Amino acid sequence: MSSTTEESDQIQQRRANLDALRALGVDVYPHGFDQQATVEAVVAAHSPSTGEALEAEQPRARTAGRILSIRSFGKANFLVISDGKARLQIYVRQDALSERDFQVFKLLDFGDWIGVDGRLFRTKTNELSVWASSLTFLSKCLLPLPEKWHGLQDIETRYRQRYLDLTVNPDSRRVFEIRSRVVTAIRAFLIARGFLEVETPMMHPIAGGAIARPFVTHHNTLDMRLYMRIAPELYLKRLTVGGMERVFEINRNFRNEGISTQHNPEFTMLEFYWAYAEYQGLMTLTEQMLAEVAVAATGGTEVTFGEHAISFAAPFRRLSLREAAREAASAKLGEPIPAEALRDRASAAALAARLGIDVAPSMGAGKIAAEIFEALCEDALIQPTFVHDFPTEVSPLSKQKPDDPDTVERFELYIAGFEVANAFSELNDPVEQRRRFEEQLASRAGGDDEAHAMDEDYIRALEHGMPPAGGEGVGIDRLVMVLTNSLSIRDVILFPLMRPR
RNA sequence: GGGCCCCUAGCUCAGUGGUAGAGCACCUGACUUUUAAUCAGGGUGUCCCGGGUUCGAUCCCCGGGGGGCCCA
Numbered sequence: 001m002s003s004t005t006e007e008s009d010q011i012q013q014r015r016a017n018l019d020a021l022r023a024l025g026v027d028v029y030p031h032g033f034d035q036q037a038t039v040e041a042v043v044a045a046h047s048p049s050t051g052e053a054l055e056a057e058q059p060r061a062r063t064a065g066r067i068l069s070i071r072s073f074g075k076a077n078f079l080v081i082s083d084g085k086a087r088l089q090i091y092v093r094q095d096a097l098s099e100r101d102f103q104v105f106k107l108l109d110f111g112d113w114i115g116v117d118g119r120l121f122r123t124k125t126n127e128l129s130v131w132a133s134s135l136t137f138l139s140k141c142l143l144p145l146p147e148k149w150h151g152l153q154d155i156e157t158r159y160r161q162r163y164l165d166l167t168v169n170p171d172s173r174r175v176f177e178i179r180s181r182v183v184t185a186i187r188a189f190l191i192a193r194g195f196l197e198v199e200t201p202m203m204h205p206i207a208g209g210a211i212a213r214p215f216v217t218h219h220n221t222l223d224m225r226l227y228m229r230i231a232p233e234l235y236l237k238r239l240t241v242g243g244m245e246r247v248f249e250i251n252r253n254f255r256n257e258g259i260s261t262q263h264n265p266e267f268t269m270l271e272f273y274w275a276y277a278e279y280q281g282l283m284t285l286t287e288q289m290l291a292e293v294a295v296a297a298t299g300g301t302e303v304t305f306g307e308h309a310i311s312f313a314a315p316f317r318r319l320s321l322r323e324a325a326r327e328a329a330s331a332k333l334g335e336p337i338p339a340e341a342l343r344d345r346a347s348a349a350a351l352a353a354r355l356g357i358d359v360a361p362s363m364g365a366g367k368i369a370a371e372i373f374e375a376l377c378e379d380a381l382i383q384p385t386f387v388h389d390f391p392t393e394v395s396p397l398s399k400q401k402p403d404d405p406d407t408v409e410r411f412e413l414y415i416a417g418f419e420v421a422n423a424f425s426e427l428n429d430p431v432e433q434r435r436r437f438e439e440q441l442a443s444r445a446g447g448d449d450e451a452h453a454m455d456e457d458y459i460r461a462l463e464h465g466m467p468p469a470g471g472e473g474v475g476i477d478r479l480v481m482v483l484t485n486s487l488s489i490r491d492v493i494l495f496p497l498m499r500p501r
Numbered sequence: 502g503g504g505c506c507c508c509u510a511g512c513u514c515a516g517u518g519g520u521a522g523a524g525c526a527c528c529u530g531a532c533u534u535u536u537a538a539u540c541a542g543g544g545u546g547u548c549c550c551g552g553g554u555u556c557g558a559u560c561c562c563c564g565g566g567g568g569g570c571c572c573a
Contacts, residue, residue: 009545010511010527069536076533093533110526123534147512147525149537154512156568168512258502261570488569501567 010144017107018140024103026137033115033138036062039083042120043128051122061130063088064115064138066167067108069148077105078129081114084166084173089129090116101135110148111141111167159496175484175492178297182480183250185296186270189289195246195272200235202228202252208455209233209397212255215265228254233397233471234458236273237426241466248272250476261488262418265497268476273426277470279409282423283386286413286472287314290384290479297483305416305482308382316384316413321373324387328376329355342369343406362446366391366406381414390424396436396452398424413474416482423472430462 021028037045042061046054065081065088072078079090094102096118108114115136123129146152151169158165158172165172187197205224207214209231217226232249239247250270257263274282294301294312301312322342329351330337341347348368352359357375359368369391381387388411392400398408410424427433437454444451480492490496 008511008527013527071535071538072532073535073538074532076535078535078538080536089536091534095533123536125534125536127534127536129534144511144526149525150513152512153514154508154568156508157512159568258573499567 008144011142014109014140014142014144017109018142020107021104021137021140024100024107026104028137028140030136030138033064033136034062035064035115038085039063039065039081039088040086042130043086043088046120046128049120049128051126054119054121059120060118061120062115062117063130064113064136066141067110067112067114068168070108070110079108079114081116085177089123089127090118090132091121091123091129092132092135096131096133097135101132104135104137108137109141111143111145113138113141156498159490160498160501162494172491175480175486176494178484179476179480179492181297182293182483183476185293186250186289186474186476189292190246190248190272193246193285195248195274196244198236198239198244198247198249199251200232200239200249202254204229206453206455206457208453208458209235210253210255211394211450211452213257213450215254215256230255231269231473232271233473234455236271237466237469237471238458238461240273240275240426240469241461241464245275245467245469246273259497261490262478264477264489264493267489267493270474270476271471273469273471275467275469278468279388279411279423279425279470282470282472283316283318283388283411286386286421286423286474287316287384290314293479294483303483303485305485306487308416310383310416310482312384316386318386318388320389321387321391322369322389322407324377325369325373328380329372332376342372348372360447362443362448364391364393366393370394378414378419379417382416384413384415384420386411386413393439395424396440397427397433399427399429400432415478418478419475420478420482421472421474423470426466426469426471428462428466428468430459433462434459 018028042063046059049057065083067079068082068087069080070077075094077092079092080087081090082088092105097105115138116130116132117134118130118132121129121131146164146168148168152158152164158169191197203217203226205226207227207230209229210233212230214227214230217228218224219226231253232251236247236249248270250268252266253269254266256265259265274285291301291312291314294303303310303312322339326337326339326342333354337351341351343365345365345368348365349359352368352372355372355375357371359371363371373387389401389407390398390410390412392398392406392408395408395410398410401407401409408424410422412419413421427436437452437459440452441454477489477492480486481489484492486492
């Protein structure tokens, strides 16, 4: 690891070059540069042009970027500069520059920022290049950058010093370009359908709207405990009470839980609420949205994720949770398991025991069915699949099915073996909502410290009348993982949480 | 939290119970169309940290730190 107290020769050399530039009278940290086109724009505008066309037109370019390579031949030299998206070669001839600019050139290091002015041409090897007529020093790279050929491989350094990763690993930059396109496409899709983008609190007096452990903080002036939000759900639904019939929010949630290739303590969720819609309508909207997002982000609906080819073309497969669990259990045990086995606690617990799945005393039949599903089915759901009809017991905010009070109108979308979305017909009956919260309190008393807390203020909002609505959360990070073939969530989060060194 | 694996030059990586190597980068020199430029010369290091075993530890053992993957 580099040390700032004892500088390596390379750092000393770079400092010496900086001092020499100052001695030449160069402003080594100028305030700006009159850039007329980005490197990307220059390349895009002239990459179709032949050498003859460039000779005839003599187009000029005034652009800037970071130096990614220097090939020196004495009086003729080549630089490659990049704006992070595209790369452009600069031809530096001693006889085309002022003496001072050529001296500046000789003091440049790999990684420095430079502005260039010159005419475009093609070299003998047909590479689009700028024949530099002036150079403007823009900033110094005092620390050596990772190697140009292998790039930065060290995973820890890529996360801790993302700027190095972005500088030398083009694939990393590509991931975050796609991420931006995903968010932009989702926004456009929802806004086109009359949804209003809103921002709701990130700090909550009660951490609600999901089943998760919160981060706790404190407000000094009000002397009150606050929780970083685990979900925006209850606030967005308050907005539907207020008559905002279609709302969405794309923002961070915080959950004080483990870190894994699929979990970062802060992560980005889309949540949207759609008055008068039921969960079936949400499935249709979701397949349309994700197909559009896939096209906008990657150019098509077919993507590669690890060893899998995944298709975002609608419609997605639909599968009920208990049926999926029943089938998987039947296959594993080699005998047909009847559907009723998941409906009462005794037989569900017995089935779980046979499957080697631990069951806590506080779990009812619904929770056990969900556990069996998670243990047996999740990993196999590679193609986008709506798993629907969840047990009421694990869904305190969802509306029951009219003909089956043990089941709610809820689905989760699975892609590549993990949960990407969670949606349901929203429970808007305040009396039933209070009963569900009380059930959660009982399960908390029974040892489940993730159970949902009572929220009186939310119940009061429901008492004022919330329209029937469907609501959905989509994990943006996981969606981006699938669309960019990233096997870890840390590869799609610019600055994932790391232990301090 | 548990299991397995990793940490050596700026970067990518070899390697050994006798204080360390390659490629790129870097330094010196040559070179006016190269593109992983080439040619000649140069090795730049707290082998993650601490302790132990040993005549001697980067290597073996113990503890710690950071990271990765899997499991919970």
